[in-house]
Amino acid sequence: MSQYDVAIIGSGPGGYVAAIRCAQLGMKTAIIEKYSTLGGTCLNVGCIPSKALLSSSHHYEEATKHFEDHGIEIPGEVKVNLEKMIARKQSVVDQTTGGIDFLMKKNKIDVYQGVGSFKDATHITIKGEKEEEIEAKNTIIATGSKPSSLPFINIDKERIITSTEALKLKEVPKHLIIIGGGVIGLELGQVYKRLGAEVTVVEYMDRILPTMDAGLSKELNKVFKKAKCNMMVSHKVQSVERNGDEVVVKAENKKGEVVEFKGDYCLVSVGRRPYTDGLNAEAAGVKLNDRGQVEVNEHLQTSASNIYAIGDVIKGAMLAHKAEEEGVFVAETLAGQKPHIDYNLIPGVVYTWPEVAAVGKTEEELKEAGTKYKVGQFPFRALGRARASGDIDGFVKILADETTDEVLGVHMIGARCADLIAEAVTAMEFRASAEDISRMSHAHPTFAEAVKEAALAATEDRALHV
Structure with a gap:
């Protein structure tokens, strides 16, 4: 029977990142995945394929509706080849999941294909083409989530x-x-x-x-x-x-x-529901709550002291990057380090166009808490860069403490907001004030100038371009 310092059940963004970090820290590591490809929901049927289709369909819309505005004329009719579009999406998925295979080999992580099920707190049975058993000093549950439904709906997967x-x-x-x-x-x-x-x-x-x-x-x-x-x-x-x-x-x-x-x-x-089917958590002394989530403490430790859980299977936002942070957190905790996660600073993104992104508190949350705050908002249509590209929908809104000026929340909708939100996360991680952001030089012309202008608007209404 193979023995490991740590075994991870599930190879999504939380699981495979946890495995890499554990291996980097010198632990003998195994990862268990029920499907034939690594990467979990995100890489196979979630984040990555949906972004591929969003990108392809965005190109089509640009060609049919906006190219002419830019002086680009396409002779003949622009057509959708859905089969080719779906095939491209799959090639992106295959390249990405193949990259995870490479990372497992590079970091000398043993990969088991099959359903991982607890025999007890230190032994895991893996049921795949063959049944085998491994022993793990510590285990990380990273089994993710599945789509939810309503009780009266019969999902036939066809219509x-x-x-x-x-x-x-x-x-x-x-x-x-x-x-x-x-x-x-x-x-x-x-x-x-x-x-x-x-x-x-x-x-x-x-x-x-x-x-x-x-x-x-x-x-x-x-x-x-x-x-x-x-x-x-x-x-x-x-x-x-x-x-x-x-x-x-x-x-x-x-x-x-x-x-x-x-x-x-x-x-x-x-929405989505935590996925623990086949885990046999009770055999390891791992408790689930009434929502089917694995219960954990502030160290992401379950009711079994040597077993941890991360990602969609525990409480909190079901986000790939949250799971990644938790995977690193547990790995470093097992190594005796003192990592931290500020859940208030986990950004959320919607990859529509315009993109939507946010971090920190909403206005509704601040009002409910009785926090006195000020608002600075700046429209994308006032940006030279937005007018140049034709992406004028949206705005950036900064919420700052009325007394201290500390940034409490940043909410944005517009071109490239999925990337722009990182500036807000960085600023808030260092407890920046709106004044701090307003004093930082932002290249011109860029979409990022909207962040600076919103900060100026929150600082004594000093926005320059509205």
């Missing part, structure tokens, strides 16, 4: 689908109905809207992106409506039925009226 199936459709839907106005639904909705589908988003809450700052929700809703998407907020889905190639969704609006939507595909995008 009533999850994000997994939406990434490999063989045709562009005529009318795609999306249940859920969160990140995944909006990103995939924008992909297929660009490619020619009619898109209807049905959201239970009174706005899309309900966990983000309300200003961002309002601005992105405006963008989607401008693209002629049907945005049906405050609608409670009651039933989803398939009749041949037609899907009928019935929902109750805030007036109590039942409305009906008919399409050829329905994407169920109501």
